[in-house]
Amino acid sequence: MTLLLGRHEFPDDATLMMAIVNRTPDSFYDRGATWAEDQAFDRVGLVVEQGAEIVDIGGIKAAPGVEVDAAEEIRRVASFVARVRSAYPSLVISVDTWRAEVARVVCAEGADVLNDAWGGADPGLPEVAAQAGAALVCTHTGGVVPRTRPHRIEYADLMASVLADTVAYADRAVAAGVDRRSVLIDPAHDFGKNTHHSLEVTRRLGEMVATGWPVLVSLSNKDFVGETLDLPVGERLTGTLAATAVAALHGARVYRVHEVVETRQVVDMVNTIAGRRPPARAVRGLA
Amino acid sequence: MSGSGTVVKAVVVPSAPLLLAEYAAAGDPAPALTAACTGAVEWLVQRRPPLVHVLTSPPTGEERANGAPDLGPRVAEHLLRRAGFAGEVVAGARPGEQVETVLVVADGSARRGEKAPGHLDERSFAFDAAVEEALMLADSAALESLDVRLGAELLARGVPALQALGALDLPVEQVDLDYAGDPFGVQYWVVRWQCVL
Numbered sequence: 001m002t003l004l005l006g007r008h009e010f011p012d013d014a015t016l017m018m019a020i021v022n023r024t025p026d027s028f029y030d031r032g033a034t035w036a037e038d039q040a041f042d043r044v045g046l047v048v049e050q051g052a053e054i055v056d057i058g059g060i061k062a063a064p065g066v067e068v069d070a071a072e073e074i075r076r077v078a079s080f081v082a083r084v085r086s087a088y089p090s091l092v093i094s095v096d097t098w099r100a101e102v103a104r105v106v107c108a109e110g111a112d113v114l115n116d117a118w119g120g121a122d123p124g125l126p127e128v129a130a131q132a133g134a135a136l137v138c139t140h141t142g143g144v145v146p147r148t149r150p151h152r153i154e155y156a157d158l159m160a161s162v163l164a165d166t167v168a169y170a171d172r173a174v175a176a177g178v179d180r181r182s183v184l185i186d187p188a189h190d191f192g193k194n195t196h197h198s199l200e201v202t203r204r205l206g207e208m209v210a211t212g213w214p215v216l217v218s219l220s221n222k223d224f225v226g227e228t229l230d231l232p233v234g235e236r237l238t239g240t241l242a243a244t245a246v247a248a249l250h251g252a253r254v255y256r257v258h259e260v261v262e263t264r265q266v267v268d269m270v271n272t273i274a275g276r277r278p279p280a281r282a283v284r285g286l287a
Numbered sequence: 288m289s290g291s292g293t294v295v296k297a298v299v300v301p302s303a304p305l306l307l308a309e310y311a312a313a314g315d316p317a318p319a320l321t322a323a324c325t326g327a328v329e330w331l332v333q334r335r336p337p338l339v340h341v342l343t344s345p346p347t348g349e350e351r352a353n354g355a356p357d358l359g360p361r362v363a364e365h366l367l368r369r370a371g372f373a374g375e376v377v378a379g380a381r382p383g384e385q386v387e388t389v390l391v392v393a394d395g396s397a398r399r400g401e402k403a404p405g406h407l408d409e410r411s412f413a414f415d416a417a418v419e420e421a422l423m424l425a426d427s428a429a430l431e432s433l434d435v436r437l438g439a440e441l442l443a444r445g446v447p448a449l450q451a452l453g454a455l456d457l458p459v460e461q462v463d464l465d466y467a468g469d470p471f472g473v474q475y476w477v478v479r480w481q482c483v484l
Binding site: 281282283285286 | 304310311313316397403470471472473
C-alpha cells in the first residue's frame, strides 16, 4: 500500500528508516546524549545524511521514571519539531507521544506522523491525527498503562491479541477520518511483552503483514535482544540486525532505529534476496 | 545490383546478458552501451520491416550444459521487442540470401584486462582491432575469414555471427560506429550498416 505520511508519499515497495531522536535526559540507549537541543538537532542532520526518511522525536522515555506532564513534553518537543520542519522540509517528522494534547501542538508545528507507542491509551489521538492530516502508528501493548514495565503479563493467544488490537486501532483511526494510507501497525516489541512474546511476534510478523496494513517495527537495541543474547545495551547491534533481517523478510515497511546505515543495508539486502528490490548494480557474470 | 532501391540495414550489438530485463539492476551499469543499442535497434526497425534476420553465435559448452536458452537470440528478441518490433524473427540467413533487415549479436574478446571475465590475454587487442576495422570498412571477406580458434580462446562470442554477416556480402554504403568499448573487460560494438540495392 502507498504510504502517505503527512506531507510525504512513498510508493508501495518503499522501506523507510525512522531514526530515533530523543529529547530526553534519560532514554535507555543514548542516556541523554541529545538532551541538549543543539545536539538533538545535530543528530537530525546526521541521520538525514545517513539516508533516514523519518525522524521520530520523543520527549519522554518509555520506561518508568521522572514524571513528565504534557506541558513539559510540549516544551521538550514542540519548538524542536518546528526547527526541524523549517530546516528539513522534505524530512518526515514523527513524534513519539500518546497524548492527544501534545499531538495537537506538534502537528501544528509540522509533525507528519504520530507514533502512539502506547497503543491508544489516549482515545483522542486518532481525531487529532485526522484533523491534522497526520499519519498514525497503531501499536499493541496488551492494554498496559503508559510507562510501565511488563510484569507477569500473559496472553491466551499472543498473536490473536496483537492482530485484533492493532487492526481494531487502525480501523478506529480510519473511522475517525485518518487517511487509510496513513495508518501503520506495530507489534511493539518489549511493550506489554516478555522476551518470549517479542520473539514470537518477530517470528510471526508475516501474520501482521498479511493484514494489509503497513507494518512498523521498533527493535533497536531492545531488552528482548539483550536477554536473548545476554548482552547489555551497547552490545546489541548484531542481535538487532538479525531481528531486523527476519522482519524485513516478512515484509515490514518502516524500521525505527538508532543505527540508520547498518539497518538500511540489512533491509536492502534482505529485500533484494526476497526479490522485492533489484541489486544496486549487477555486472558479475553478465558482462 | 538489381537497382531495386531496397534499403538494407544491418546492426551489430553485443550479447551481454546485462542488457536483458531479467538481469536489470537499480542502476544501469553501462548506460552509454544501453543507449547505443536502443538507438541502433530502433533505427533498424524504423520502417516496420515484416521480418528481421538475427545472426548469433552458438552457445558455449557451459551454456549448453546448464540448459539455459541461447543468449544471442534472447538479447536480440529483447532489444527488438523493446524497440516496438512486432514482426517475425528469423534465426540466421543463408550466405548470399537477399535480406533487408539484419541484427547481429556479437562481442569481441572477453579477456581484455586482469579483471575481465577471462583475465588478460594480450592477443585480445590485435584481434578486436582487426574485427573493428572489418566492421568499419564493411569488409565482408575479412569478417568471413576471422580466426575461429583464436576467437574461442579469447572468449569472443561474436566470431560465428560476424562470419555469417560477412557471408551475406552486403554492398554497404554507410557505416556508423555508435559504441566501441570494453567497460567490463569484454569488447562491445554497436555498429550500423546501410546500403541501397
